[in-house]
Amino acid sequence: MRTAIVKAFAFLAKEFHDVRRQPRLLLSLVGGPLLVLAAFGATFRSANPFIATVLVWPENGVPGVDQDQAENYIGANFYLVKVTTDRAEAMAMLDSGAVDVVQIIPDVTAEPQEAGTRPEIEIISRTIDPNAEAWIRSLAYGELNYINRQLLTRQAQVAQDKAREAAASLEDAASQFRQLKQSFDAGDIDSTAEAARELRSSLVSLLEFLPPISEAQANLAPELSRIHRDTEILIDDLDEFEQVLNSGELASRMERLSSTVDEIETLQGTVDDFVAVPAENIVSPVRETYSNLRGSPYSLVIFYTPAVLALLVQQLAITLGSLGLVRERQMGSYEMFRVSPLRFSQILAGKSVAYILYVTVAGAILTVLLALLKVPLPVHAVQHLVLLILLATASVGIGFLISAVSQTDSQAIQLTMLLLLLSIFFTGFFLPLTGFSWPAWILGAMLPMTHAIDGFQALLLKGNAVPWGVWVSLIGLSVLSYGLVLLVMRRQYRRTN
C-alpha cells in the first residue's frame, strides 16, 4: 500500500513541478477566468437583441394613443431610429440596412376597406436571426396589446363621459317622477313624460358607447356589467311607463311609477360607480401583481457567474486530463512505465490527484476573487469545496477519456473544444434545457457542468445547500468516466508500442 502511494505521489510531484514551472499557465488558471468575468461585467448591456427600427405613425394619429407615449413604449425595447408618416421612406431605410425593422401603425380612424376586416399593425424585417425574429414578434404582440388597450380605454372614457351626461338626465327624471308621484298633476304628467323620453334617449345613447360586455368579463368588471344591466332595465321600465301613460291608466298603475323611480335611483348609483372607476380597469379588468420574495433579482453578470465558474472549472479539468495521458503516450513514456513495476491505475491515481488539486485550488481562489465582482460567497464553504472537487473529478475523468481515444494532443484539444461547444449549448448555460427535446437532456446530464451549475447557484445565489441530485450525478459521472478510462486505457497500456 505504501509503495502504491509512493508511485502515485511520484506523478503528483511531477505534475506539480511541471505546472509550477509554467507561470503563465498558473496565471491563466486563475487570473484569466477572473478577467473574463470582469470584462463581462464591465461591458455587458443587455441580453436582448439590438434591433434598430423605424416607426410609421399615421397622419391622423391613433385615438387614445399619444405619439410620445408610443415612442417611449417602442423605444424601451427597440432602438428607435426615426418616426415618420412616410411608409416608402421607412421601407427604403429597411432596404438600405439602416434599420432592422419597420413598424407601421394603421390609421384606425379610417373606415375599413372591406366588411369584416380590421386595421393591422405591420411589422416588417429582413432578419436572418431566429432569436431576433422571435424577439420582434413577441414585442409586436406586446405593441398590439398596448394599442388595443389604449383604444379600448379611450372608448371606456367616452362611455364614462356619456354616463356622466346620462347622470344629469337621470337626476332630472328622478325629480320629475318623484313630483308626479306626490301631486299627480296633469302638468306634471306631461313634463315627466318629456323627461322620461329624454332619459330614454340618453340611456340608449349610453348603451351604444359602453364597451361590449362578455359573460366572462361580467364577473371581472362588475361596474360595466351592472351599468349594462341597469340601463337596459330602466329603458324597459321607461317603455312600460310610456305605454301606461298612453293608455291613460297611470292613476290605476301607480306601482309602475314607483318601480320606475326605484330603477332610476338604482341606475344613478350604478352610474356613479361606473364613472368613478379608472377607464383602464373597465377594459382590462385583470391586472398582474408580481412579488419577488427574495427582494430583487441579481444582475445578469452575477446570475451567470455560477455557470461561468462551472464552465471554467470543467474546461480546465478536461483540458488537463485530455492532455495528461496523450502527452505521455506521445513521449513514449508508457514504454518506460510498462517496464517498471507500475500499474495503470497508479498512473491514473497520481495524475488525477494532481489535476484535481490544481483545479480545486484554482476554483477556490476564483470563488474568493469573484467577491470583487460582488458575487456572494458560498453559504456552505465545505459544500462548495466538495462540489469543486467532484466537478473537477468528473471533468478530469472525461478529459482522460478524451486522452484515451486521441492519438495526438491536437486531436485531444479538438475534442476538448467540441465538449466546450456542447457545454455551452446543452447544460443550461445560456439556453435553458427545457427548450430542448429529451435527447438533449441526456446529453446535458452527461456533462458535469450541468449539475455543477445547479450546485453553484444554490450555494452562491440562493443561499441553499447543494441539492442531493447534484451530488449523485457528479459522483455517478466520476465513476462512469473513470471506469471507461480504465477499461480503454488498460488495453492500450498493455499493448504499448
Next chain:
Amino acid sequence: MDRMTSTESSQERGNDALVLQEASLDFGGGAGVFDLTLTLPQGAILGMIGPSGCGKTTTVRLLNGIFGPTAGEVRVLDKSPLEFTNTDKARIGYIPQHSLLYPNLSAEENLHFLGGIYGMPSGERKARISDLLAFVELAEARKRLARQLSGGMQRRLMLAGALLHGPDLLFADEPTAGIDPILRARIWDNFRELRDQGKTLLVTTQYVGEAAYCDRVAVMRRGRLVTIDTPDGLRRQALGGEVIHIEVDSSRALEVMQFFEDLSQVKHTERKPGEPGGVLVFVEDAGQELPVLLATLKEHKGITPLVAEPYLPSFDEVFVRLIQRSEATQ
C-alpha cells in the same frame, strides 16, 4: 574471469541473465526479428550492433516484456518477461531509445520521479540520487532543467535514472546515439564500471567501434542475428583467423605475397589498402606465426620488412566483412 561462457545446458542456463532460443517476433511483411538464439551470463556486457531498423530495439522490447515472442523462447533472469512480477521488474533498469525526461523538471526532479515509479521512498531516493549524479558526473547540473541539458547529459541522466533502483540487469537502447565520442567513451566507462560491480548489461548501438567495450557482441541485420561472439572472436570470424601486417618496399610487395601464399601456415594474403608496400597475411595465430614468417622471409628472400606486427582491423571493417559474408551466405 571469462565472461563469455555460452552454453545450452540447463544447468548453466540458470546462470544466464538472458536467454533467447530461436525467438521470433513477426510483425508481418518481413518486419520483426527472427530465430534469435543467444545467451548472456550475469555480470557481462552484451553489445548489440547493427544498422538502424535491424531489430535491435525490437529485441530489447522482447527481453523487457513489452512484446511477447510469436515463436521460440525468451527468458530473462530465468523467467519469461511476460510473467514478470513487480519484484522481477524492479531488478531491471531500462534506458529507452528516446529521451523520457520531462523538460520542465530539473535533473534531480526527473530522477525523483523515476525512483518514485519504482516505489522508492523519498529518503532512499535522495541518497541514491546524489551518488548516481556523481557517478554520471552531473552533480553540478542537478538543479538544471532537463530541457537545459545537452544531449549527452540527458543520456547520462537517463542512465542514472535507470540505475536508481539498483537493478541487476540494464537494458540500454542506443544510449550513445547522437553524442560526441568523448561523451560516448565516458558512458561506456560507466557501463564497464557497472559490469565490474556485477551488473549485467545489454547495450544496443549503431556505432560499430563500441563493440570493443563489450564482453560479447551480437551483430544483427534485417531482423536476424548474423553472429554473436567476443570482440576478438568477431575479428577472427570476420577475417577467418588472425592477421599479420607486413610492409616492404612496394616493388617487392607482390613477390612477398606470392612467397607467403605458398607457405602452409598462411591461409591467404591481401594488399593493404592505401599502403603501397603493405601486405596482410592471414594466419591462425598471429603471435605464434609472426617470428616464424619473418625468419622464413629473411632466409629465402633476404627481405627484412619495414613493419611487421599483428594487425587489428577496426570494428567497422570487421562489421563490413561480417555483413558481406552473411550476404554471400544468403
